[in-house]
Every structure is written in structure tokens, then in C-alpha cells.
Amino acid sequence: MGYFWTILTLVVALGLTWRYLGSYMAAVFDGRVHWLGWVERPVYRALGTNPEQEQTWKRYAASLVVFSGVSIAVTYLLLRIQGSLPLNPQHLGAVGNALSFNTASSFVTNTNWQNYGGETTMSYFSQIGALTVQQFVSPAVGIAAAIALVRGFSRRNSATIGNFWVDLVRCMFYILLPIAFVAGIIFVGQGAVQTLSGTVSVHDALNGVTQTIARGPIGFMEAIKQLGTNGGGFLNANSATTFENPTPLTNWLSIYLLLAIPFALTYTFGKMVGSIRHGRALLAAMVIIFGVWVGFTSYSEHQGNPAVAAAGITHQPTGNTEGKEVRFGDTSTALFGVASTNTSTGSADASYDSFTPIGGFGLLTGMMLGEVTPGGTGSGLYTILIYAIIAVFIGGLMIGRTPEYLGKKIQAKEVKLAGLGSLIMPLIVLVFTGIAVSVHAGRIGPLNAGPHGFTEILYGLTSQGNNNGSAFGGLTGNTPFYNVVGAIDMLIGRFGIIIPALALGGSLAAKNVVPESLGTFRTDNTMFVGLVIGVIVIIGGLTFFPAISLGPIVEQLSHGKFF
Amino acid sequence: MLVHLRRSIVMALIAFVFFGFVYAFVGTGVAQVLFKHQADGSIGANGSMLIGQNWTSPKYFHGRPDDAGPYAANPKAKIAGGDNPLVANGSSGESGATNLGPRSKVLVANTKALIAYWHTMGVNPTSDLVTTSGSGYDPDITPADALVQIPMVSKATGIAPSRLRTLIAKETQGQELGFLGSSYIDVLQLNEALAALH
Missing domain, CATH: 1.20.5 (Single alpha-helices involved in coiled-coils or other helix-helix interfaces)
Structure with a gap:
């Protein structure tokens, strides 16, 4: 019953957020909101950009790519010289070459894959100046790209799709900062730690135990970690730790924050293109898939752990408790996991590696659908728009008309770009997984034996290729092989989709609008929602089916066998 | 450019x-x-109520096992200096889970060892008490996890089971706002209240 209310309150809160944050974001990117003008204007002056001056898609993409390159370089440098920087009460040394490269790529691409244990690797300076910064910047970059693509639909005969610097700055100051700050206060009020005083030593006279407890500026990082669908926490065990996610309420808040912007962006899309119905159609496709995934994953986690049953405890009323925290319970943990993997967040309030086979299948396939249900901040919207274009193309083929979406003719160029954008992720994930299982350096990674070991490798490369960042934590990722392959996986998975998406935006913006007629294929009704769901499931499901069969499906079907 | x-x-x-x-x-x-x-970490007289501790005496209620701590690998071994779940230097001090899969032979063996350990303490354990948490230092247990430990605590302290049941009921935090997460008990708070009864 408690779970029912958890879901109901989330639906109500997210519904209101969809409507009001969605319309606020549209106003922000249309330049109709000015309450932080006094902060904004000096930033534009420092950048030397005229906010009224717009960019072609090529200049927009160049700004985005160069800025991301600089961000990677700066993050890498800060991690390498960590030992000589202040705010390092634990005197942690420089982060290694390969690990710094992996971590810099990870945080700049909004992945937040972590091949390190936060409390034993990163100084406060690195957590604040290198990692938290990118947790604001990388979602803003993703949202900017999504808005640029949306402008392709909302404009006609236009050579430009907006100004990257303006979109970036407005997103960080007007959207991310205020929400994260308020959420940060709630996290700390509930018990998340926020201090710069270093570790503390405590002694318990009752049991004679002495503990040295790591602390840090955690609570406010937690807020932007979830809101920006980043996922990279301060501590190794991420949101499972009490210092990051102290209570069931913060667990609820985390789920809310990581779904808020990705869902609301569909309203923003509808508002900007002048048809809320179109935004609602995309929202419906997202919600239906998300709901199904929450359903079977929660059910599966409530069934108990087969290994614990084999050891002699068959009665498991609290579900699969291995790797889970008592305060959250099995079903809320499953909900968190699905929300985190379906949004490209990748934060974890449990050990996903210890989920039941079908529970783990839910998390893994949530990512394989391409991170569109609802996907990451910005990346979810531009990727589902790519899928929508493919759906329109397939629908057009069926009825034998030139496909149109929002009055824009979808022609060879657009279909090619959409095809490229949708195929790049399965390609890199499967090729890199193939390489990892073929070479010794890849095969020594997994902790678990049998099909679960293969799933750990597949999960790791799927997570990085989709810029998710969650892990089956048994995989030892901090090796030169996984650091470098993973970084390339993340970079292609990010920019291999952003660049085609921006090119699509540019190409669509230049087109005129075809007036709607009786024969126009409707793209705002139930039929279209079904078509989009079909495209998402077929591209994700069929491409990955052979790989999934070797992992979680074999594991589920091997009754009574242990590896 | x-x-x-x-x-x-x-x-x-x-x-x-x-x-x-x-x-x-x-x-x-x-x-x-x-x-x-x-x-600052919710730190009281005997430690942080948010960080689980290693309880070994039968006079106190025990928390869930630590992934790297004395239970999982070897239920009876003691780690020098007690359980340091968040010690800042050394991989054993990192927060984290066992990451063992649902069909892992190692997990079956670990769980069997933990069940045997609880039996030597005179406790018939629940699944929470033989599985490790996500963080490795879960500070909480469910009311059911506390109730099964009553024979052990009662025998060692001489406090009547009915008084322990009342204590557990008093220390149980219901679901937050009435519907979020699980009903749970903070082990440190429970034991501090128990110490007052001693």
C-alpha cells in the first residue's frame, strides 16, 4: 500500500512539474524570463558574445564541441594535479592518467561512470571544482542541444538555431541552480552531510568500536547529481549511503528530481512548436514504457534472492535484500533503479549487481532503449525526437506519402541523420562488448562467474555508451583497458548523437512548413504513440536481444544452478 | 575556431x-x-546514527553484516580497531556492497556462514540479517530483524522478552510520512535505549 502512495505522489508531483516547469523552461529559452539578468549580462560580456546574435547549426555544434573539449581538458588537469591543490584534508595524491581521462570524459558527457571510490580517491577540491561543476555544465549542454533541435521544428526558413552560449548560461542559472539549491537544503535537513571539516573519529563506549568517518560537501552535490541526471556521487556506494541519501523521503526526492526535467522537456517541446498535443504524445510513449519497466522490475525484486533461498532462508517477506538498504525497502529501491537507468542518471541506492536476474534485466534494457524513457536532461528529448522522425518515416512508407512531422517534410537527408543518430549507440555498445569479451584484459574484469559475469561487461559498456553511468559494480573498471575503452564509448555515445541531432535541427529550421491537409499523417494521436513505442522497442529490443539472451535471460532460466 | x-x-x-x-x-x-x-554527520555520544557499527556482544542488538567487515568473509574474525566503515585510507574502508549476483556460489556460501553464525548466537535470522546492504554500513534493521534477536539479548542481559518487545516498538520509526520506504529501527538508538535499561 505504501508503494501505491509513493507512486501516486510521484505522478501528481511530476504532472504538475511537467506542466509548470515545462512552460517555464520554454519561457527561459524563448528569452522571456529576465529575473537573473543582472547575473547573465556580465557573463555575456566576459564571453564577448552578443545574446541577440544567433548561430547556424554548424557554429552551434562547433561551440558545443570545443567547449566540451576544453571542459575535458580542465577536468583532467585538475584531477592530475589534485595532490598540489588545497581542500584536501585526507592528503590524497594525483589521480592516475587513464582514470583521469575516463573520469573527465565521464563527467563532461553527463555519464558519471565512476571507476574510483569517491571517499578514497577525490579531494574536496576535485569533488567541487572538477566534478560538481560538470554536473551543472553537462546537463545544460544536453538541454541546449535539445532546444536547438526543437527550434528546427518551431522555425521556418531560418538559417540559425539559437546561440549556444545563451542557451547554456540561461539553463544553468535559471533552471538548474535554483532547483538544485532548494533541493540541497532539503537533503541536508534530512541528514545528508555538508561540511568541509574532513573526517571525524568517534568512539562508542557501549561496544568499544572506534570509527573514522569520511565526510564532505555532499548534500548539495547530491541535489545537482540527481536533477542534472548526472548520477556521480561523492561516496563509492552512491545513493545507498546514508550521508548521500539519508531517508525514504530523500529517496523519493531523488526519484522526483531525476525525472523532473526529462519529462518536463516534452511540455517545453510542445509549447515551443505550438502544439502541446505533440509534446503529450512523446510524454505518453515515455510514460507507458517507463511504467511497464517499473512494474516488472519491482515485482521481480519483491520475489526474494535465489542464493539466499538456496542457503536456507526461503521465506523472504522483504524481497531481495542483498545489496539493498533497510530504510528504502525492495520496491522503492527497484523504482529508484528504473528511474535512474531510464533517465541516463546512473545513481544507485543499492547494489544493482545483486538485483534478481529479471530486475537486472529491467535496468540493463532500460538503458538499451536508448535513454528516451524519459532519458537524460536534453539527451532524452533529442533522442526521442530522432526516434519520432524514424516513426514518421515508417508511417509514411506504410501509407505511401512523403512523411511530415509538425509540418516539416522529412526527406532523405533527415532520415539519414536520424538513422545515424539511432544506430551509433547499439553499434558502439555491441562492438566494444565484443572486444571486451575477446581479449584477456576485458575478461578479467567481472567479479561474478557464469552469465552474470558476461552481464557485468555488457552492462558496463551499455551504461557508458548510453551516458548512464550506473554499474554492475562487480566489474573492475579501473584498469587501463576499461578506462580507455569506456572513455571512447562515452564520447562517441554523447557526441555521435548530439552532432546529428544539431544537423537535423539546422536542416529542419531551413525548411518551410507544409500546410496540414486531410491526408497528413497525424503525429499527435494514440496511433503515433504506438508507432513511437514500436520503434523504441524494436531498435532497442531486437538489436540487443542476442546479447541479453546470453546474460540475464540465461541466468533467469537456469533454475537451481549456481555459478 | x-x-x-x-x-x-x-x-x-x-x-x-x-x-x-x-x-x-x-x-x-x-x-x-x-x-x-x-x-556534520548526525553524530551523537556514541557515533553517528547514520553509520552502522559492528555489534558483537549478545547484550546488544546487532545490525546487518558489513560487506568487508567481520561477518561476510569470516563471521567470527574481528577486525583490529573495530569496524571502520568509512575509514578514509584503504580500500577496506570504502562504502560499497559485495556485488555478488543472485546466482553466485560465493553468495550462497557467505549466506550459509552467516546463518550458522546467527545460530551460534541463538538467533533464527531473517534475510536482512544474513545479507549485506548497498552501502556496507546500513544503520537500520526492520522490527522483525530486532524481534528475532530477543532470545539472544534477553539471555545475555536478563531483561524480560516482553520489556524488549516494548522497547522495540517504542524505537520503531514508522514509514516516513506514513507511506515512504520501510518501517525501520536505528540500531545505535535502540542499543542506547537498551543500555539505559541495563
Whole structure:
């Protein structure tokens, strides 16, 4: 019953957020909101950009790519010289070459894959100046790209799709900062730690135990970690730790924050293109898939752990408790996991590696659908728009008309770009997984034996290729092989989709609008929602089916066998 | 190209200062003023109520096993200096789970060892008490996890089971706001209340 209310309150809160944050974001990117003008204007002056001056898609993409390159370089440098920087009460040394490269790529691409244990690797300076910064910047970059693509639909005969610097700055100051700050206060009020005083030593006279407890500026990082669908926490065990996610309420808040912007962006899309119905159609496709995934994953986690049953405890009323925290319970943990993997967040309030086979299948396939249900901040919207274009193309083929979406003719160029954008992720994930299982350096990674070991490798490369960042934590990722392959996986998975998406935006913006007629294929009704769901499931499901069969499906079907 | 590079460097610098340090420092200031106790780690006389401890005496209720601690690998071994779940140097001090899969032979063996350990303590364990948590230092147990430990605690302390049941009921935190998460008990708070009964 408690779970029912958890879901109901989330639906109500997210519904209101969809409507009001969605319309606020549209106003922000249309330049109709000015309450932080006094902060904004000096930033534009420092950048030397005229906010009224717009960019072609090529200049927009160049700004985005160069800025991301600089961000990677700066993050890498800060991690390498960590030992000589202040705010390092634990005197942690420089982060290694390969690990710094992996971590810099990870945080700049909004992945937040972590091949390190936060409390034993990163100084406060690195957590604040290198990692938290990118947790604001990388979602803003993703949202900017999504808005640029949306402008392709909302404009006609236009050579430009907006100004990257303006979109970036407005997103960080007007959207991310205020929400994260308020959420940060709630996290700390509930018990998340926020201090710069270093570790503390405590002694318990009752049991004679002495503990040295790591602390840090955690609570406010937690807020932007979830809101920006980043996922990279301060501590190794991420949101499972009490210092990051102290209570069931913060667990609820985390789920809310990581779904808020990705869902609301569909309203923003509808508002900007002048048809809320179109935004609602995309929202419906997202919600239906998300709901199904929450359903079977929660059910599966409530069934108990087969290994614990084999050891002699068959009665498991609290579900699969291995790797889970008592305060959250099995079903809320499953909900968190699905929300985190379906949004490209990748934060974890449990050990996903210890989920039941079908529970783990839910998390893994949530990512394989391409991170569109609802996907990451910005990346979810531009990727589902790519899928929508493919759906329109397939629908057009069926009825034998030139496909149109929002009055824009979808022609060879657009279909090619959409095809490229949708195929790049399965390609890199499967090729890199193939390489990892073929070479010794890849095969020594997994902790678990049998099909679960293969799933750990597949999960790791799927997570990085989709810029998710969650892990089956048994995989030892901090090796030169996984650091470098993973970084390339993340970079292609990010920019291999952003660049085609921006090119699509540019190409669509230049087109005129075809007036709607009786024969126009409707793209705002139930039929279209079904078509989009079909495209998402077929591209994700069929491409990955052979790989999934070797992992979680074999594991589920091997009754009574242990590896 | 050069103009992109210059703007990128300036933007990176602004983000570094503003979204890194101004955000974290102002946040720390606000947190320390409004919620000093929580922001410092909810630390009381005997440790943080948010960090699980290693309880070995039958006179106290025990928490869940630590992934790297004395239970999982070898239920009876003691780690020098007690259980240091968050010690800042050394991989054994990192937060984290066992990451063992649902069909892992190692997990079956570990669980069997933990069940045997509880049996030597005179406790018929629940699944929470033989599985490790996500963080490795879960500070909480469910009321059912506490109730099965009553024979052990009652025998060692001489406190009547009915009084222990009352104590458990008193220390149980219901679901937050009436519906969120599980009903749970903070082991440290429970044992502090138990010590007052001794």
C-alpha cells in the first residue's frame, strides 16, 4: 500500500512539474524570463558574445564541441594535479592518467561512470571544482542541444538555431541552480552531510568500536547529481549511503528530481512548436514504457534472492535484500533503479549487481532503449525526437506519402541523420562488448562467474555508451583497458548523437512548413504513440536481444544452478 | 575556431568559480547555519546514527553484516580497531556492497556462514540479517530483524522478552510520512535505549 502512495505522489508531483516547469523552461529559452539578468549580462560580456546574435547549426555544434573539449581538458588537469591543490584534508595524491581521462570524459558527457571510490580517491577540491561543476555544465549542454533541435521544428526558413552560449548560461542559472539549491537544503535537513571539516573519529563506549568517518560537501552535490541526471556521487556506494541519501523521503526526492526535467522537456517541446498535443504524445510513449519497466522490475525484486533461498532462508517477506538498504525497502529501491537507468542518471541506492536476474534485466534494457524513457536532461528529448522522425518515416512508407512531422517534410537527408543518430549507440555498445569479451584484459574484469559475469561487461559498456553511468559494480573498471575503452564509448555515445541531432535541427529550421491537409499523417494521436513505442522497442529490443539472451535471460532460466 | 576556444575557456572558468566553489561554499554556509547537527554527520555520544557499527556482544542488538567487515568473509574474525566503515585510507574502508549476483556460489556460501553464525548466537535470522546492504554500513534493521534477536539479548542481559518487545516498538520509526520506504529501527538508538535499561 505504501508503494501505491509513493507512486501516486510521484505522478501528481511530476504532472504538475511537467506542466509548470515545462512552460517555464520554454519561457527561459524563448528569452522571456529576465529575473537573473543582472547575473547573465556580465557573463555575456566576459564571453564577448552578443545574446541577440544567433548561430547556424554548424557554429552551434562547433561551440558545443570545443567547449566540451576544453571542459575535458580542465577536468583532467585538475584531477592530475589534485595532490598540489588545497581542500584536501585526507592528503590524497594525483589521480592516475587513464582514470583521469575516463573520469573527465565521464563527467563532461553527463555519464558519471565512476571507476574510483569517491571517499578514497577525490579531494574536496576535485569533488567541487572538477566534478560538481560538470554536473551543472553537462546537463545544460544536453538541454541546449535539445532546444536547438526543437527550434528546427518551431522555425521556418531560418538559417540559425539559437546561440549556444545563451542557451547554456540561461539553463544553468535559471533552471538548474535554483532547483538544485532548494533541493540541497532539503537533503541536508534530512541528514545528508555538508561540511568541509574532513573526517571525524568517534568512539562508542557501549561496544568499544572506534570509527573514522569520511565526510564532505555532499548534500548539495547530491541535489545537482540527481536533477542534472548526472548520477556521480561523492561516496563509492552512491545513493545507498546514508550521508548521500539519508531517508525514504530523500529517496523519493531523488526519484522526483531525476525525472523532473526529462519529462518536463516534452511540455517545453510542445509549447515551443505550438502544439502541446505533440509534446503529450512523446510524454505518453515515455510514460507507458517507463511504467511497464517499473512494474516488472519491482515485482521481480519483491520475489526474494535465489542464493539466499538456496542457503536456507526461503521465506523472504522483504524481497531481495542483498545489496539493498533497510530504510528504502525492495520496491522503492527497484523504482529508484528504473528511474535512474531510464533517465541516463546512473545513481544507485543499492547494489544493482545483486538485483534478481529479471530486475537486472529491467535496468540493463532500460538503458538499451536508448535513454528516451524519459532519458537524460536534453539527451532524452533529442533522442526521442530522432526516434519520432524514424516513426514518421515508417508511417509514411506504410501509407505511401512523403512523411511530415509538425509540418516539416522529412526527406532523405533527415532520415539519414536520424538513422545515424539511432544506430551509433547499439553499434558502439555491441562492438566494444565484443572486444571486451575477446581479449584477456576485458575478461578479467567481472567479479561474478557464469552469465552474470558476461552481464557485468555488457552492462558496463551499455551504461557508458548510453551516458548512464550506473554499474554492475562487480566489474573492475579501473584498469587501463576499461578506462580507455569506456572513455571512447562515452564520447562517441554523447557526441555521435548530439552532432546529428544539431544537423537535423539546422536542416529542419531551413525548411518551410507544409500546410496540414486531410491526408497528413497525424503525429499527435494514440496511433503515433504506438508507432513511437514500436520503434523504441524494436531498435532497442531486437538489436540487443542476442546479447541479453546470453546474460540475464540465461541466468533467469537456469533454475537451481549456481555459478 | 579561436573565438570558440576563447569563449570556452572563459565559460569553463566562470563555471569553475560559480557552480563549483560559490555553490558549494554558500551551500555549506546555509547548511551549517540551518542544520548544523545533520550537516556534520548526525553524530551523537556514541557515533553517528547514520553509520552502522559492528555489534558483537549478545547484550546488544546487532545490525546487518558489513560487506568487508567481520561477518561476510569470516563471521567470527574481528577486525583490529573495530569496524571502520568509512575509514578514509584503504580500500577496506570504502562504502560499497559485495556485488555478488543472485546466482553466485560465493553468495550462497557467505549466506550459509552467516546463518550458522546467527545460530551460534541463538538467533533464527531473517534475510536482512544474513545479507549485506548497498552501502556496507546500513544503520537500520526492520522490527522483525530486532524481534528475532530477543532470545539472544534477553539471555545475555536478563531483561524480560516482553520489556524488549516494548522497547522495540517504542524505537520503531514508522514509514516516513506514513507511506515512504520501510518501517525501520536505528540500531545505535535502540542499543542506547537498551543500555539505559541495563
